[in-house]
Amino acid sequence: MIVTELKPDKCFTVESKIPLFKMVFEHELETSEQGTDVIHRVTFSGLLSFVLGPMLSKQLNLGLPVTLGRLKALAESHGAA
Numbered sequence: 001m002i003v004t005e006l007k008p009d010k011c012f013t014v015e016s017k018i019p020l021f022k023m024v025f026e027h028e029l030e031t032s033e034q035g036t037d038v039i040h041r042v043t044f045s046g047l048l049s050f051v052l053g054p055m056l057s058k059q060l061n062l063g064l065p066v067t068l069g070r071l072k073a074l075a076e077s078h079g080a081a
Helices: 049-077
Strands: 002-007 011-018 021-032 035-045
Touching: 021 049, 035 049
Parallel strands: none
Antiparallel strands: 002 011, 011 021, 021 035
């Protein structure tokens, strides 16, 4: 994975590439009345996206609540967003 965008305390984007397939993970932090909102987007592209995308989506959705919860906690502990 390669970090392609980084704005401290605001957002970061990472990309993962293999031949014929690319995943882009975007993360944004926004301040809300409840603390910090974490916005997460995943984009699949390339010729293999129709095969790998659905397979990876299932795995990502299983781990996503834990991952985003940890990112929220980290951001709030450092006063981000």
